[in-house]
Amino acid sequence: MQADIKKTTEIKNEKDLEGYDGYVFGCPTYHRDMTAGMKTFLFVAEKLNLVGKMGGAFGSYTHSGESAPMVFDTMQYVFKMDMVDLGPLSLKEAIIDTTDGTRACQDYGKAIGQKFTN
Numbered sequence: 001m002q003a004d005i006k007k008t009t010e011i012k013n014e015k016d017l018e019g020y021d022g023y024v025f026g027c028p029t030y031h032r033d034m035t036a037g038m039k040t041f042l043f044v045a046e047k048l049n050l051v052g053k054m055g056g057a058f059g060s061y062t063h064s065g066e067s068a069p070m071v072f073d074t075m076q077y078v079f080k081m082d083m084v085d086l087g088p089l090s091l092k093e094a095i096i097d098t099t100d101g102t103r104a105c106q107d108y109g110k111a112i113g114q115k116f117t118n
Helices: 036-046 067-078 099-117
Strands: 022-026 054-061 089-092
Touching (some): 089 099
Parallel strands (some): 022 054
């Protein structure tokens, strides 16, 4: 399995997202919401037919952590994607560089990999 990492600012239109078997979108929480850039990106992604594609969502936060669940729900209910069983990965910034944070990221990555083997 191979993964490409792209910044949302690199995506100019839906054609920049074509050709992948699955998608994992990430966004930090900013004032209890997704960033404006992620909202714009999701409107671009919506133009691509992602129905049934594997998906996952992650995010970091300092206080509240709403963005990852918002992105996950958009992928699941609006885009109709086949989302990872663990739900969204939402990590408080203080634990990202800890053993627990690393383990959570590894577990999420494994769950995504398992979606491709099932």
